[in-house]
Each structure stands twice: as C-alpha cells, then as structure tokens.
Amino acid sequence: MRDLQVALGHYRTEYNTWPDDPALATSDDVPAKVRGPLMDALLGNNPRSIMFFNPTNAEPGHSPGLVKEAGVSAMHDVWGSSYFLMLDMNGDGQVKNPERLPGAVPNPRAKPLGEFLPMLKAAFSAGPDRDPNTWADNITTWR
Ligand SMILES: [Ca+2]
Numbered sequence: 001m002r003d004l005q006v007a008l009g010h011y012r013t014e015y016n017t018w019p020d021d022p023a024l025a026t027s028d029d030v031p032a033k034v035r036g037p038l039m040d041a042l043l044g045n046n047p048r049s050i051m052f053f054n055p056t057n058a059e060p061g062h063s064p065g066l067v068k069e070a071g072v073s074a075m076h077d078v079w080g081s082s083y084f085l086m087l088d089m090n091g092d093g094q095v096k097n098p099e100r101l102p103g104a105v106p107n108p109r110a111k112p113l114g115e116f117l118p119m120l121k122a123a124f125s126a127g128p129d130r131d132p133n134t135w136a137d138n139i140t141t142w143r
C-alpha cells in the first residue's frame with residue numbers, strides 16, 4: 001500500500017495530474033478500487049511510458065499483488081480484495097474521510113477523525129473480512 005502511495009505521488013509529480021481513469025472522477029468522495037486504467041497508467045501506460053509501480057504478480061487466491069480480473073489489472077491485498085483509494089480530485093488538499101461515509105461501521109477502539117482527511121491520497125484495505133465498510137479490521141495509510 002505504501003508503494004502504491006509512492007507511485008501515485010511520483011505520477012502526480014511527473015504529469016501534474018492523476019492518472020486518466022473515469023473511475024477516479026468521484027474518488028474525492030467515494031473510494032475507488034485500485035484496478036483498471038489507473039493500474040495500467042502506473043504500470044507504464046502513460047505519455048512517457050514510465051513504470052511508476054512494479055508490484056509482484058499474484059494468482060487469484062494467492063495475494064497480495066497484481067492480478068488480472070477478467071483481463072483487467074487489479075492490485076489485491078493479502079485477503080484477495082482490491083485495495084481502495086481516495087484521491088484529491090478537486091485540488092482542495094483533502095479527501096472525504098471514508099470512515100465517515102454512510103454505511104461505515106467505525107472501529108470502536110480508534111479515535112474518531114473528522115469528515116475530511118488533510119491529504120491528497122489515502123489508500124486502504126478492506127481487511128480480513130473483505131468488507132470495506134467495517135473499519136475495525138481495515139488497514140489504512142492514515143492511521
Ligand atoms: Ca478534495
């Protein structure tokens with residue numbers, strides 16, 4: 001997850017924008033899965049063919065790593081789910097805190113955070129229960 005964050009940062013520095021992927025359009029407010037055009041862009045499908053990210057390949061069921069889901073590149077966590085990502089698309093330097101989205105079940109042991117996270121990107125794993133809405137077992141880049 002850390003490598004993914006670094007790769008996105010380098011992409012942003014190189015092109016002064018995020019990868020061109022329609023699935024990211026709402027990622028300021030709603031988590032996007034780390035898959036598809038976003039992954040391909042980080043793997044080298046970008047204007048200067050730069051490889052920003054070089055993850056290990058994984059077979060489905062033998063995560064973590066890069067898998068092909070019906071021909072689509074996806075980055076899986078150790079429990080076989082795609083990682084999730086929030087990106088600052090509107091340039092205000094923050095993203096919605098996904099722990100506070102409708103349907104989220106907060107971690108009772110974690111200090112509640114505000115409605116927004118003051119960062120350009122935030123990634124998380126759904127954890128061993130493979131449910132992104134249950135935060136007690138989710139693994140995040142901001143905690
Ligand atoms: Ca924002």
Ligand SMILES: [Ca+2]
Nearest residue numbers: 126127131134
């Ligand atoms: Ca979970």
